[in-house]
Amino acid sequence: MSKLDLSRLTETEQIELLNLLEIEVKTSRYCPHEPTDRQRLFLDLPHTEAFYGGAAGGGKSDALLMAALQYADVPGYSALILRRTFADLSKPGALMDRAHEWLRGSGARWNEQKKQWRFPSGAVLAFGYLDNETDVYQFQSAEYQFCAFDELTQFTERQYTYLFSRLRRLSGSDVPLRMRSASNPGGIGAAWVQERFIPDDWTPDQGRKVRAIDKAGRAFVPAKLQDNPHLDRQSYETSLAELDEVTRAQLLEGDWQIRPRGNIYKAWSDGPNGHHVITLSQFEKVFGQQAIPSHWFGACGQDWGFDPDPCATIWNFVASANSPLPGAIFTPRILTCRAEIPDAVADKINAIEAEEGWASRIQYRVMSHEASSQCETYRVKCGLSFQKWKPDQIGGIAQMQHILRITDLDQPHPFKPWLDGRPNYYVVVPDDQIVNPKGDEGLALLREEFAAYKYVEQRVTDMRGANRIVPFDFFNHFMDAQRGIAARWFAEVRPLSADESFEQSLPAGVRRETVTKLEGDQRDFAELARQREVDKRKKENRENTWSNVIVEANDNPWSLIE
Numbered sequence: 001m002s003k004l005d006l007s008r009l010t011e012t013e014q015i016e017l018l019n020l021l022e023i024e025v026k027t028s029r030y031c032p033h034e035p036t037d038r039q040r041l042f043l044d045l046p047h048t049e050a051f052y053g054g055a056a057g058g059g060k061s062d063a064l065l066m067a068a069l070q071y072a073d074v075p076g077y078s079a080l081i082l083r084r085t086f087a088d089l090s091k092p093g094a095l096m097d098r099a100h101e102w103l104r105g106s107g108a109r110w111n112e113q114k115k116q117w118r119f120p121s122g123a124v125l126a127f128g129y130l131d132n133e134t135d136v137y138q139f140q141s142a143e144y145q146f147c148a149f150d151e152l153t154q155f156t157e158r159q160y161t162y163l164f165s166r167l168r169r170l171s172g173s174d175v176p177l178r179m180r181s182a183s184n185p186g187g188i189g190a191a192w193v194q195e196r197f198i199p200d201d202w203t204p205d206q207g208r209k210v211r212a213i214d215k216a217g218r219a220f221v222p223a224k225l226q227d228n229p230h231l232d233r234q235s236y237e238t239s240l241a242e243l244d245e246v247t248r249a250q251l252l253e254g255d256w257q258i259r260p261r262g263n264i265y266k267a268w269s270d271g272p273n274g275h276h277v278i279t280l281s282q283f284e285k286v287f288g289q290q291a292i293p294s295h296w297f298g299a300c301g302q303d304w305g306f307d308p309d310p311c312a313t314i315w316n317f318v319a320s321a322n323s324p325l326p327g328a329i330f331t332p333r334i335l336t337c338r339a340e341i342p343d344a345v346a347d348k349i350n351a352i353e354a355e356e357g358w359a360s361r362i363q364y365r366v367m368s369h370e371a372s373s374q375c376e377t378y379r380v381k382c383g384l385s386f387q388k389w390k391p392d393q394i395g396g397i398a399q400m401q402h403i404l405r406i407t408d409l410d411q412p413h414p415f416k417p418w419l420d421g422r423p424n425y426y427v428v429v430p431d432d433q434i435v436n437p438k439g440d441e442g443l444a445l446l447r448e449e450f451a452a453y454k455y456v457e458q459r460v461t462d463m464r465g466a467n468r469i470v471p472f473d474f475f476n477h478f479m480d481a482q483r484g485i486a487a488r489w490f491a492e493v494r495p496l497s498a499d500e501s502f503e504q505s506l507p508a509g510v511r512r513e514t515v516t517k518l519e520g521d522q523r524d525f526a527e528l529a530r531q532r533e534v535d536k537r538k539k540e541n542r543e544n545t546w547s548n549v550i551v552e553a554n555d556n557p558w559s560l561i562e
């Protein structure tokens, strides 16, 4: 074919022609919709892996279906579209239904049993769902050139990556291999999806321009509601207006950074200007080292899980009576394990405690009571003796709320002097993990759970038939592990008045309560000693910002063990 000479066309005609050619090349005749600019961008991406994420109603699901059909005329082409459940797939207006609308009368034939369309070319478009983690194995012998996940945040990362192994090139054709997905922000998998596709510093504002954003070779196309002229925006926005602020920002703006705010630990505040998370450097300024001092005691809590729920292990340490902030609790580490047997988890726990020098200082270990066999394995095979804790639904929450509360508002925060007041619980992270924490190094899941932990009305009524308000039974692994420690191990912490706290800082022999019991010379002598101590302390207190909170030990908290 000789080269087309476009120079005789006007500029507008040239663009029109190119657009026409583009449409013929890139969209299939089976697709009745003209792609919007952003959908076209998504369809044209050369990347193996691409994600269309953002506002609901932006045309993401449509784009997945369009993309699946792009090569429907190529013999042997095979495409798969997945939703998490069959119900999601088959709802009216959902993808399977939409495909019926598009393909009815097109010459493509529907096989109800296999849930797949076969095109006259021999190409196939199949629909599937992955309710359980193991459902991926249905696809173990299949091969696709196109695999799409709609509402990706409802899937686990393992399900997603497994399907990668099913992408196979079609011999004798240049059909590209494509992994495509779409999702609104939010949902249980939001964190891994965000981590995989969305740059840390991305904001919805940057999504105005129609362009793909690259993260480690993967493409992210931000979806905007404004892109989709085919939607009755007014009524859509009105219906979204009913939603809470966070969900609205997620669905309307496509905001990936915003997180649902829980209602249990309202005092919780994270980040460089939050009260509860501090860096190792800030810790060092007060305690002189970047590690838990070797004379502090600790506790270890675990919420057993295997897959997809993780096994969550957390360590707490209490600042000793002779250090600044006596009684304050510090969380320096967490361990998240997925699909690991108890022996493997115990090995990791033992390795961490050996590395940190904690092993002999753990006073109390507690784990969820239903994990009885795991508990036995830990004890018999691994030398880790966990107490079983049968949490009622709110056990430990009051203790956590108490310890998270910001007190001493007239004094500077001990680690961040530009803040007022302080809690009695701190999560300690490496300096580079204070924002955008990653994985266990940044104690990411723990911090996310603290912020999101919430009460919900229990759907199933209890035996007495009453609806109850209980903590949301999802996404609370570290919260449960932490509650176990809090319910049993935290000494009761109560703020003292400035006066009481000052008295507590004096040696017992010169405290008012002791001195006033003495008589005669002894008393005079004690008064003198007291005065000296008082002067000394006052001078010291001017120089640092000690806590005025002390630990009032429970009678013996360790005796409550079952």
Ligand SMILES: Nc1ncnc2c1ncn2[C@@H]1O[C@H](COP(=O)(O)OP(=O)(O)O)[C@@H](O)[C@H]1O
Residues within 6 Å of the ligand: 033, 034, 035, 036, 039, 055, 056, 057, 058, 059, 060, 061, 062, 063, 223, 228, 230, 231
């Ligand atoms: N290019 C298009 N042409 C015509 N209608 C479209 C187009 N893109 C999306 N739509 C329609 O707009 C509505 C919302 O699109 P959808 O793909 O479901 O959005 P999302 O998945 O982002 O929530 C659907 O009814 C869809 O069919």
Ligand SMILES: [Mg+2]
Residues within 6 Å of the ligand: 060, 061, 062, 150
């Ligand atoms: Mg959709």
